[in-house]
Amino acid sequence: MEHKRLRYRNQQPVAANGPVLYWMQRDQRAIDNWALHYAVTVANERQVPVVVAFNLVSKFGHTTQRHYDFMFRGLAEVAGSLEAHNIPFVLLRGEPIETIPTFVAQHQIGEVVVDQNPLRFTDAWREAVAATLPVRLTEIDAHNIVPVWLASDKQEFAAYTFRPKLQRQLKSWLVDIPRLPETVSRWSTRPAPVVDWDEVQHTITGDTAVSPVSWLSPGTGAGLARLKQFVSTGVGYATNRNDPNLNCLSHLSPYLHFGQLSAQRVARTVQVSDLPRTDKEAYLEELTVRRELTDNFCFYNQNYDVLAGAHPWAQQTLDEHRDDPREYVYTREQFEQAQTHDDLWNAMQRQMTQEGKMHGWCRMYWAKKILEWTTSPEEAIEIALYLNDRYELDGTDPNGVVGVMWSIAGVHDRAWTERPVFGKIRYMNFNGAKRKFDVQAYIDRYQTYDKQLFA
Numbered sequence: 001m002e003h004k005r006l007r008y009r010n011q012q013p014v015a016a017n018g019p020v021l022y023w024m025q026r027d028q029r030a031i032d033n034w035a036l037h038y039a040v041t042v043a044n045e046r047q048v049p050v051v052v053a054f055n056l057v058s059k060f061g062h063t064t065q066r067h068y069d070f071m072f073r074g075l076a077e078v079a080g081s082l083e084a085h086n087i088p089f090v091l092l093r094g095e096p097i098e099t100i101p102t103f104v105a106q107h108q109i110g111e112v113v114v115d116q117n118p119l120r121f122t123d124a125w126r127e128a129v130a131a132t133l134p135v136r137l138t139e140i141d142a143h144n145i146v147p148v149w150l151a152s153d154k155q156e157f158a159a160y161t162f163r164p165k166l167q168r169q170l171k172s173w174l175v176d177i178p179r180l181p182e183t184v185s186r187w188s189t190r191p192a193p194v195v196d197w198d199e200v201q202h203t204i205t206g207d208t209a210v211s212p213v214s215w216l217s218p219g220t221g222a223g224l225a226r227l228k229q230f231v232s233t234g235v236g237y238a239t240n241r242n243d244p245n246l247n248c249l250s251h252l253s254p255y256l257h258f259g260q261l262s263a264q265r266v267a268r269t270v271q272v273s274d275l276p277r278t279d280k281e282a283y284l285e286e287l288t289v290r291r292e293l294t295d296n297f298c299f300y301n302q303n304y305d306v307l308a309g310a311h312p313w314a315q316q317t318l319d320e321h322r323d324d325p326r327e328y329v330y331t332r333e334q335f336e337q338a339q340t341h342d343d344l345w346n347a348m349q350r351q352m353t354q355e356g357k358m359h360g361w362c363r364m365y366w367a368k369k370i371l372e373w374t375t376s377p378e379e380a381i382e383i384a385l386y387l388n389d390r391y392e393l394d395g396t397d398p399n400g401v402v403g404v405m406w407s408i409a410g411v412h413d414r415a416w417t418e419r420p421v422f423g424k425i426r427y428m429n430f431n432g433a434k435r436k437f438d439v440q441a442y443i444d445r446y447q448t449y450d451k452q453l454f455a
């Protein structure tokens with residue numbers, strides 16, 4: 001495997017006789033996973049076993065029962081697939097700063113491998129664990145097709161500055177991922193009991209008010225089936241993807257978010273499919289340039305989710321319009337319960353709360369209206385991220401951070417004609433939506449307000 005996909009998080013030595021631990025976090029899959037691939041490869045070279053551990057913390061952002069359900073069912077599949085490769089899967093519970101070093105000491109682990117995630121709270125775990133471990137912590141970017149630290153060495157200004165850099169490198173990075181090598185050394189005894197996922201689901205003290213969705217099955221197998229379906233039915237993606245009444249999106253974002261699918265696998269499958277060239281190009285622009293640009297932003301910008309992280313022009317213009325009168329102002333609760341004057345916005349909110357996935361075009365309109373109807377851009381960012389991460393299955397992701405920051409704070413965008421409240425931030429309105437799609441048909445689909453959700 002390309003050594004450029006990894007970086008060492010500490011200067012500790014490898015204990016060559018100790019097993020290799022892959023601390024799986026973001027990339028929750030047993031195939032097409034460069035971090036697992038690396039762990040097995042180095043373990044085989046040293047003739048030692050590999051073990052995979054997932055650490056479950058008691059609270060993870062705005063995670064709800066909806067997310068836990070999707071994640072646990074995906075992890076159950078991972079555990080089963082690993083077993084077929086003679087690799088034990090362990091579920092650790094608690095703070096990684098305690099659980100990972102304890103596991104390493106108990107099993108005399110020789111090297112710890114971890115996947116990459118630019119969100120600050122997961123990076124803080126890796127930072128703290130790296131400082132405590134007596135052995136090397138090797139981080140692998142298994143999420144991006146081009147590792148985030150190679151795609152660019154700085155925060156990119158916009159898609160047009162990032163695109164040529166990424167596309168140049170994709171030529172060598174976007175290849176088929178090899179099969180996982182067989183392990184040459186096995187654990188003689190299980191390092192932990194088999195996980196009872198139903199019990200885990202019952203004991204996790206997460207937000208139970210938001211229920212799981214039934215229209216999208218979790219797991220790598222289901223994700224691959226969706227991908228197969230998309231490449232056979234995705235004709236017209238280039239022209240129809242902005243119409244929320246047409247079901248033409250791939251619906252792969254939850255699988256990509258939980259790492260149940262590899263973006264590299266998705267991109268290769270689309271690339272070699274029979275889809276028309278225009279559809280392939282439009283899809284690969286979203287999946288590669290737009291998606292990997294969001295990791296770039298969160299990786300290099302410490303203030304990625306607050307106004308201070310925006311371009312200076314955007315901060316200035318929003319500041320200048322801070323005191324503009326707002327025609328409507330809503331509280332977080334009113335937004336959450338879809339109680340605005342705008343039937344279209346309310347329908348979008350209901351699509352998200354009920355189905356766990358708002359259409360991509362709607363997400364832009366939805367977030368921009370939150371800026372228009374709150375008292376400050378800071379409050380708008382906070383509310384948009386809270387709602388996004390609580391209800392979207394693909395929430396708590398760099399894509400969500402950048403989606404909100406693009407809509408509200410002009411990240412990766414340019415200055416537009418100045419207007420009240422928005423200043424020079426790009427504006428979207430109801431009439432623009434009407435020109436794009438049958439707004440009434442969309443509203444009619446999401447008429448009912450699900451009181452149970454907010455009981």
Ligand SMILES: Cc1cc2nc3c(=O)[nH]c(=O)nc-3n(C[C@H](O)[C@H](O)[C@H](O)COP(=O)(O)OP(=O)(O)OC[C@H]3O[C@@H](n4cnc5c(N)ncnc54)[C@H](O)[C@@H]3O)c2cc1C
Nearest residue numbers: 249250251252253286287290291360363394395399400403
């Ligand atoms: C306010 C706002 C919030 C958002 N929140 C999230 C979020 O929490 N999680 C999330 O994954 N995406 C988010 N997005 C980006 C985008 O809307 C979703 O990725 C997309 O709707 C997912 O559906 P899909 O997989 O069916 O999309 P498709 O159109 O089929 O796209 C395929 C893949 O391309 C990538 N992609 C598509 N659009 C974008 C984009 N604008 N930016 C980055 N990558 C993109 C995604 O990985 C997606 O799965 C947000 C966008 C906005 C404007």
